[in-house]
Amino acid sequence: GAGVSQSPSNKVTEKGKDVELRCDPISGHTALYWYRQSLGQGLEFLIYFQGNSAPDKSGLPSDRFSAERTGGSVSTLTIQRTQQEDSAVYLCASSSDGYNEQFFGPGTRLTVL
Amino acid sequence: QKEVEQNSGPLSVPEGAIASLNCTYSDRGSQSFFWYRQYSGKSPELIMSIYSNGDKEDGRFTAQLNKASQYVSLLIRDSQPSDSATYLCAVVYSSASKIIFGSGTRLSIRP
Numbered sequence: 001g002a003g004v005s006q007s008p009s010n011k012v013t014e015k016g017k018d019v020e021l022r023c024d025p026i027s028g029h030t031a032l033y034w035y036r037q038s039l040g041q042g043l044e045f046l047i048y049f050q051g052n053s054a055p056d057k058s059g060l061p062s063d064r065f066s067a068e069r070t071g072g073s074v075s076t077l078t079i080q081r082t083q084q085e086d087s088a089v090y091l092c093a094s095s096s097d098g099y100n101e102q103f104f105g106p107g108t109r110l111t112v113l
Numbered sequence: 114q115k116e117v118e119q120n121s122g123p124l125s126v127p128e129g130a131i132a133s134l135n136c137t138y139s140d141r142g143s144q145s146f147f148w149y150r151q152y153s154g155k156s157p158e159l160i161m162s163i164y165s166n167g168d169k170e171d172g173r174f175t176a177q178l179n180k181a182s183q184y185v186s187l188l189i190r191d192s193q194p195s196d197s198a199t200y201l202c203a204v205v206y207s208s209a210s211k212i213i214f215g216s217g218t219r220l221s222i223r224p
Contacts, residue, residue: 033212042201042215042216043201043214043217045213045214048211050210056209056211091156091157098205099205100205102147102212104157107156
C-alpha cells in the first residue's frame with residue numbers, strides 16, 4: 001500500500017516568502033507528526049496531531065510556523081516570512097495511533113536563499 | 114535529564130563484530146520502544162519494535178528492553194558496512210501519549 005507522501009520534494013525560496021509543505025499520511029492513520037532536521041542534526045519535533053484532539057504545538061519554534069490537518073488526513077505546514085535558518089529537511093510521519101510505530105515520508109528539503 | 118538519551122558517537126566497529134547501541138529514557142510508564150535506522154540523506158526507517166522486557170531477535174538485530182532500569186539497546190551481529198548509519202531510539206511517552214526520539218548514534222562499520 002501507499003506510504004507517507006510529501007510534496008514538494010525540494011523547495012527553494014527567497015528570504016521573506018511564505019511556503020507551504022504538504023503531507024499525505026498512510027490511510028487510516030490517526031496520528032501525524034512534523035519534524036525538522038538540519039544537516040547532521042537529530043530530529044526536531046515540531047507538531048503532533050492525534051485524531052480530533054487539539055494538536056500538540058509545543059515544538060513550533062516561532063509564530064511564523066503553523067500547521068493544520070484537514071479532515072483528519074492531509075496536513076499542511078506553513079512557514080511565513082521564511083528565514084535562512086529555516087533551511088532544513090522537513091519530515092512528516094504517521095502512526096495508526098499515538099502508541100504505535102511511526103512511518104516517515106521522504107521529506108521536503110527547504111532552502112531559503 | 115533528556116527524555117530519551119543516546120550516545121551521539123561515532124561508534125566505530127570492525128566488520129563482522131557485534132555493534133551495541135544503547136538508549137535510556139526517563140518515563141517509567143513507557144510501554145512501546147522502537148529503533149530506527151537513518152542513512153545519510155534519507156528518512157528514518159523502522160527496524161525493530163519491542164514492548165516487553167527481555168530480548169527480541171529479528172535476523173542480525175536483537176533489541177533488549179529492561180523497564181526497571183529504563184534502558185533499551187540494539188545489538189547488530191555480524192556487522193556489515195551497509196549497517197553504517199545513524200540509529201535512532203524512540204519511546205512512546207505515556208505521560209504525553211506521543212513518541213519521543215533520541216538524538217541518534219552514528220555507527221560506522223570499518224572493513
